[in-house]
Amino acid sequence: MSVITIERKVLEKNDEFARRNRTLLESHGILALNLVSSPGSGKTSIVERTLEHLGKDLRFGVIEGDVQTDLDAQRVARYQVPVVQIVTNGGCHLEAKLVQDALAQMDLAGLDVLIIENVGNLVCPANYDLGEAMKVVVLSTTEGDDKPLKYPGMVRNASVLLINKIDLIPYVGCDLATLRGNALKINPHLQVFETSCTDARGIAGWCRWLREKEARKS
Amino acid sequence: MHELSLAQDIVEIIRQYVPEDRAGYVRTVKIKVGPLAGVVADSLDFCFGAIVGDTPLRHARLDIEATRLQSVCSACDTTFTVEGSSFLCPQCGSIDNSLVSGTELQVVEIELSDLPAGEI
Numbered sequence: 001m002s003v004i005t006i007e008r009k010v011l012e013k014n015d016e017f018a019r020r021n022r023t024l025l026e027s028h029g030i031l032a033l034n035l036v037s038s039p040g041s042g043k044t045s046i047v048e049r050t051l052e053h054l055g056k057d058l059r060f061g062v063i064e065g066d067v068q069t070d071l072d073a074q075r076v077a078r079y080q081v082p083v084v085q086i087v088t089n090g091g092c093h094l095e096a097k098l099v100q101d102a103l104a105q106m107d108l109a110g111l112d113v114l115i116i117e118n119v120g121n122l123v124c125p126a127n128y129d130l131g132e133a134m135k136v137v138v139l140s141t142t143e144g145d146d147k148p149l150k151y152p153g154m155v156r157n158a159s160v161l162l163i164n165k166i167d168l169i170p171y172v173g174c175d176l177a178t179l180r181g182n183a184l185k186i187n188p189h190l191q192v193f194e195t196s197c198t199d200a201r202g203i204a205g206w207c208r209w210l211r212e213k214e215a216r217k218s
Numbered sequence: 219m220h221e222l223s224l225a226q227d228i229v230e231i232i233r234q235y236v237p238e239d240r241a242g243y244v245r246t247v248k249i250k251v252g253p254l255a256g257v258v259a260d261s262l263d264f265c266f267g268a269i270v271g272d273t274p275l276r277h278a279r280l281d282i283e284a285t286r287l288q289s290v291c292s293a294c295d296t297t298f299t300v301e302g303s304s305f306l307c308p309q310c311g312s313i314d315n316s317l318v319s320g321t322e323l324q325v326v327e328i329e330l331s332d333l334p335a336g337e338i
Binding site for chain 2: 001002003004005006007009010011013091092093124126127149150152153156182184185186188189
């Protein structure tokens with residue numbers, strides 16, 4: 001019996017593409033966000049409200065990940081920003097190589113912020129680095145205040161938590177303090193915002209933070 | 219649930235170390251999987267078996283070691299195992315800590331027998 005000791009990361013190929021994406025994005029001074037959540041938590045609505053709020057001040061690009069359709073890209077294209085759709089055909093997450101291909105279709109010199117909307121899934125995208133500066137996780141009140149405890153991998157990897165659909169709290173029995181507390185128990189460094197894409201509560205605060213973050217990027 | 223593509227990545231790593239004419243000698247491939255790697259061990263094992271089924275690597279099996287989720291407290295420097303969903307330091311109660319293990323997904327080693335499978 002002979003043994004070959006190797007210690008190799010299974011996802012090293014993805015990590016290498018992610019490293020290249022990060023270098024490319026940073027060389028253009030682009031702040032890249034990887035927007036993650038379960039399906040239906042309001043990622044695309046967050047993108048739309050953010051574009052409405054900051055579209056005049058910052059130059060955005062959007063990469064839309066979807067399992068099956070280009071519906072989200074159509075929604076985002078109405079805001080006159082460059083958008084590239086990635087359809088994964090059933091794939092449960094975006095990979096760095098797919099993002100590299102999408103970046104090749106964009107004029108990066110004209111961008112300040114890139115939003116990558118991942119496939120709706122709180123498990124798989126947590127482990128695939130895309131080359132982003134940070135992960136922004138969206139949890140909606142309709143999903144329940146225990147969600148952070150069920151998806152610690154994602155909450156742990158995120159820099160920002162948007163608690164979305166706060167306008168629905170009276171109907172869904174979600175306790176905001178509990179949700180926030182559960183998230184901070186797993187990742188005390190999370191920047192947390194409470195938002196509603198319907199009545200626009202909290203959007204200004206999130207956008208103010210994003211604008212400051214963009215201004216401070218190296 | 220992307221274990222099939224992970225199994226393909228594992229096969230690709232094995233092929234980088236084991237020449238085609240030695241593939242029939244591979245018996246065990248040791249893998250380390252952390253609780254936060256987002257991987258179902260049984261599913262990975264099943265997918266690996268399906269991929270290597272008709273290839274010279276068909277005698278290889280995965281030996282999957284589940285690692286523990288461990289963190290170091292930023293306040294008192296205690297290393298502790300995260301149980302359930304509590305990341306609180308059991309020593310001082312601080313919530314600020316850095317993971318030292320639990321996210322890994324690694325191919326650790328490949329064991330080859332001295333004889334091809336048919337001659338054991």
